[in-house]
Amino acid sequence: MTFEPVLPFQGYIGWRFLERTAEAQQTAFSQSAPVQRATDYFRENIGDIRTASDLVNDRQLLSVALGAFGLDDDINNRAFIQKVLEDGTLAQDALANRLADNRYADFSRAFGFGDSPVPRTVLSTLPTEIINRYETQQFARAVGEQNNDLRLALNVNAGISDIIARNSTNDGRWFSIMGNAPLREVFQTALGLPSSLAGIDIDKQREVFQERAQAVFGTDDIAEIATPEQEEKLIRLFTIRSEAGNLAATSSSAAALTLLQSTPRLFP
Incomplete structure (x- = not known):
């Protein structure tokens, strides 16, 4: 993404600034060219998807689908994601239900490939539902590239x-x-x-x-x-x-470095 959030402060002060400016920054982010291209493509094409295989084989659609649930890093794990989608969430032994991270169950449930004979991709409301999640998650991801604590808070x-x-x-x-x-x-x-x-x-x-x-x-x-x-x-x-905690870790590292630098060399 080319959008860079404005984050002049760290910690709680940084959060309060982001909280005050989030709406305006989120709007600017959603209107940026890369996001517009991704969401326009998703809105225009997701209605044609009928199977989990269809979705994982369209990288542009899959990128938005995964990104809406903060699962961007799984973009290349197509076989795994297809299994998550096809198993659904109704059976206790479904893959998504056996994973510790319950975002996979949310992801599988949202598209409904394994939970119903007719997937939720046929619903006229699905594009907006997923796109709203995608824009929120990807704005947080952009924030996280500068400060992961603020991403988590968002x-x-x-x-x-x-x-x-x-x-x-x-x-x-x-x-x-x-x-x-x-x-x-x-x-x-x-x-x-x-x-x-x-x-x-x-x-x-x-x-x-x-x-x-x-x-x-x-x-x-x-x-x-x-x-x-x-x-x-x-x-x-x-x-x-x-x-x-971050300051304490930094201070400890600095102290250790100072100690090492001040220790006399044992050999010429």
Whole structure:
């Protein structure tokens, strides 16, 4: 993409600036020539697609389809993506349901190749649905090329909304957050949890996440954390703690380099 977001600040200050300017920047991004070409092609051609094979064999369509779910890096994994789409999401052993990252299930469900005799590509509303997601995700991706923390923060609202929409229980919503790599990173960092948490039993992980959420937000109910005030607190904690961690790592590296440079040479 040729569009470069304006991001003059880092951390939470950077987030507040982006939050204020996101609408105008998103519009400029969506109107840029590369995005317009990609979305125009998708809108004009997706209605002719009837099978998963049709989709994966059209690289331009597949690029938008994957990009709408933040799965851009899978553009060359055509056999894998075709299997995800053909299996659908209704069977418990469907490939998308067996993957830790639940974005694949969202992706498969959106096109419906494996869930219905007639795919969702025939729906007149599908192009707009996917294009809106694509423009949002790709703007976040452009932001992420300069600052990945801000990219993750941009995806919080839509990510949580998707999870609430497809899960009726609070426990199920927590499992979905834990299985969504970008959201998990935001929650894990904001709640001050170590990355090593991923190595313990999955039910215990959920309990730890919920206990920390209760302590930090006064609730472990994802629907309540999804309110604007709580989401803002989540992002504030995430950006502040992430920036602090990055500064600490940079300081440690600088200190180690200084120590090495000041150590007398043992050999002439």
